[in-house]
Amino acid sequence: MVSPHPRSRALRRLLPLPALALTLGLPLALPLAAAPPTAAQALAQAQELIDGGNPRQAMPILDTLLQREPVNAHALLLRSTARFLSDDLDGGRKDLDRALELDPSLRQGWLHRAALEVAAKRYDAALAAFLQAEKLDPRAPENNLNIGAVLLLQGKLQGANARFESYIAAQPGVADASYLVASNYAAAGYAALAVANLRRAIEENERSRLRARTDPNFNGLVSDPHYQTLLTADTYRPPAGAHLASRTYDTTYDQADGALLSSVVEAMQLAGERFDPRVESTPDWALVWGDLRIKVSRAPDGKGLVQASAPFERMQIADWQRRTAKLFQQIAVQLYNRQIANLKQRPKPG
Numbered sequence: 001m002v003s004p005h006p007r008s009r010a011l012r013r014l015l016p017l018p019a020l021a022l023t024l025g026l027p028l029a030l031p032l033a034a035a036p037p038t039a040a041q042a043l044a045q046a047q048e049l050i051d052g053g054n055p056r057q058a059m060p061i062l063d064t065l066l067q068r069e070p071v072n073a074h075a076l077l078l079r080s081t082a083r084f085l086s087d088d089l090d091g092g093r094k095d096l097d098r099a100l101e102l103d104p105s106l107r108q109g110w111l112h113r114a115a116l117e118v119a120a121k122r123y124d125a126a127l128a129a130f131l132q133a134e135k136l137d138p139r140a141p142e143n144n145l146n147i148g149a150v151l152l153l154q155g156k157l158q159g160a161n162a163r164f165e166s167y168i169a170a171q172p173g174v175a176d177a178s179y180l181v182a183s184n185y186a187a188a189g190y191a192a193l194a195v196a197n198l199r200r201a202i203e204e205n206e207r208s209r210l211r212a213r214t215d216p217n218f219n220g221l222v223s224d225p226h227y228q229t230l231l232t233a234d235t236y237r238p239p240a241g242a243h244l245a246s247r248t249y250d251t252t253y254d255q256a257d258g259a260l261l262s263s264v265v266e267a268m269q270l271a272g273e274r275f276d277p278r279v280e281s282t283p284d285w286a287l288v289w290g291d292l293r294i295k296v297s298r299a300p301d302g303k304g305l306v307q308a309s310a311p312f313e314r315m316q317i318a319d320w321q322r323r324t325a326k327l328f329q330q331i332a333v334q335l336y337n338r339q340i341a342n343l344k345q346r347p348k349p350g
Helices: 039-051 055-068 073-085 089-102 107-119 123-136 142-153 157-169 175-188 191-204 207-213 216-221 225-232 259-270 317-345
Strands: 243-249 285-289 293-298 304-310
Touching: 039 055, 039 073, 055 073, 073 089, 073 107, 089 107, 107 123, 107 142, 123 142, 142 157, 142 175, 157 175, 157 191, 175 191, 175 207, 175 216, 191 207, 191 216, 191 225, 207 225, 243 317, 259 285, 259 293, 259 304, 259 317, 304 317
Parallel strands: none
Antiparallel strands: 243 304, 285 293, 293 304
């Protein structure tokens, strides 16, 4: 289950600056002592430090604020977050409980409590916390995902299914929604439901397949044939009217030696093509995503096949022709350079 995290807020630091006064012929006036930050300023500073990965530096700010305002529920909630991130679970729990006691309307606090209860496998308590969060914001899309995940952990499959389907229905065509449901099913061991939702996520965004490869929730499915079929099948079909181009090379696609794929990636860099560094590679094909979708595979005659595609509206035909011609030429150059380097590395005959 993907647990909610505190909302990130980019807040500018506002600190009062001491004024210096210079008067000709008079002694230098001492600067006035800086006024302590207001509660809003202190909370903003602490939040910025926490969001920046420095929870321990936020602690003194929150401690000082709570000395002045010991019943500031927002400060207690934020300090509980800082303590959790600093591995002070007991202290974080005490601050969280006190914050919710003072202000039960702190929805983020109920989400934190639910996450703690899930980690402790107290699923009834986790469900109660998530339901309280739902009451505070019934329209929040993550309500159905969170509650469905806990129901699944409780073994209440029918209720979980209803919640997950509502979560997906509220976000039609959003691959992330289908993927998160698939990941929850996979973690709970429901292989068929995990595969069905992952298939839907891949149809909505094929990069969901690459995401699943590194998601530990799917580790239990490695021997499932239907899951393996999803991982090894490239089911993408370019939209109607898409730009298409391909070129073959004498160097075949081989996942083990990586010569052709490495040459393609290097060529894209040299050609100035923007692309995602996360490359998906299988024994039969590899994909590189950017403005151009590049598939590297083997042609029927065994040669290396590089196929490029892009939606029609992404670029003009002249730009498409120029960029693909440049890319294919750079690939040939990189392959030639590899051949020369390999020849130089060969030992000279006795």
